[in-house]
Amino acid sequence: MLTAFLDLVLPARCAGCARAGAVVCPACAAELDADPCPRAPSPPPRGLPDCWAAARYEGAPRRAVLAYKERGRTALARPLAASLTATLVAALRATGLDAPFALVPIPSSRGAVRRRGHDPVGRLAELAVRALRSQGGPVTLAPVLAQRRRVRDQAGLSASQRAANLAGAFGVRHAGSAREHPLWGRSGPVAVLVDDIVTTGTTLAEAAVALRREGVKVPLAVTLAATPRRAR
Structure with a gap:
């Protein structure tokens, strides 16, 4: 993509504050993973796993995620992945999950991947x-989720509209071979979901339902950022 090419030939500018010198400056990098903690929406949808995020979806984190996801700044993948990894490590320590598990990314639609020119969550x-x-972590990558039907763009939808839009939208590909993977846990397959942003939690909850239907335990989900949401 043009933006990715320009990142290579022009001096880097911070995606968070536009300061020259790096794709993410130290100050904005500190905002990206300043406070990894549980950030479940309120009220959470039924079936939502324990949900952690690196930061609130505002300021520098919001600008960096948008630049990476929608504006083709693929050089941001590494600093954002570092933030995601730090959040996952904090969540694993807090929850005590130390058995082998699989990291399962929320899939983008094929149309979204074509439009963006990359799969942002899959790369993270x-x-x-x-x-x-x-670091010796007992983890493997398992991109086994797939969209079973076309869904609307979630932007601008209410919580109830998101729930209706995504109901039954995910399926598990090659569930049998996934369950047999030796790193999916000694007492059965265990998955940790990964996404970029959590808003209402509907996407993560529906993905968890699809995995649990195949006998997979889904105790945890991690994201880069969480949209502040309060119960009415």
Whole structure:
């Protein structure tokens, strides 16, 4: 893509504040993973796993995620993946999950991948798995989720509209071979979901339902950022 090419030939500018010198400056990088903690929406949808996020979806984190996801700044994959990995490590320590597990990215539609020119969440999950495995983590990448039908763009939809839009939208590909993978847990397959942003939690909840239907335990989901949402 043109933006990715320009990142290579022009001086880097921070995606968070536009300061010259790096794709993410130290100050904005600190905002990206300043406070990894549970950030479930309120009220959470039924079936939502324990949900952690690196930051609130505002300021520098919001600008960086949008630049990476929608504006083709693929050089942001590594700093964003580092933030995601730090959040996952914090969540694993807090929840006590230490058995082998699989990192399962929320899939983009084929149309979205064509439009963006890349699969943003899939790439983040791949880099996070690589980082964890380099430290001896018992994790593997399992992109086994797929959209079973076409869904609307979620932007601008209310919580109830998102729920209706995504109901039954996910399926598990090659469930049998996935369950037999040796790193999916000693007492059965275990998955941790990965996404970029959590808003109402509907996407993560529907993905968890699809995996659980195949006998997969889904105790945790991690994201880069969470949209602040309060119960009415």
